[in-house]
Amino acid sequence: MSEIPGDLKFLxxxxxxxxxxxxxxxxxxxDHAQxxxxxxxxxxxxxVGDRVEAGNAAAVVESVKAASDVYSPVTGTIVEVNADLADKPETINEDAYGEGWIFVVQIEDTEQLNELLEPDDYASLLEDAD
Known part of the structure; x- marks a missing residue:
């Protein structure tokens, strides 16, 4: 299993x-998803400028196997997208937690962050799925 960065929260x-x-x-x-x-x-x-709701699809990633929705973890407004992915979607495969970011949301309610999984909880979720 790949390293899960400690500064992240997860859905x-x-x-x-x-x-x-x-x-x-x-x-x-x-990294697990990719x-x-x-x-x-x-x-x-x-x-940019789209309003997204926590838990709703905000983007789509397609692989040779399947298409998958990418859900926004928080409600807010899209303020930036990773336009480099249009030409190099494989960046997500190569660096899921770094250069492979997908979009940035200006959050409306920081309380929503408390509902996300901590890295250890996400790791447990992955272990339970195996």
Missing amino acids: KSHEWARIEDGGRVTVGIS GLLGDLVYVDLPN
């Missing part, structure tokens, strides 16, 4: 959230 659906300064939350999919999907060939990004 059960395998998205990660990195809390940044100023109420911004960077979102991607976990491994299950296989080689990614396309990413359908949200638009």
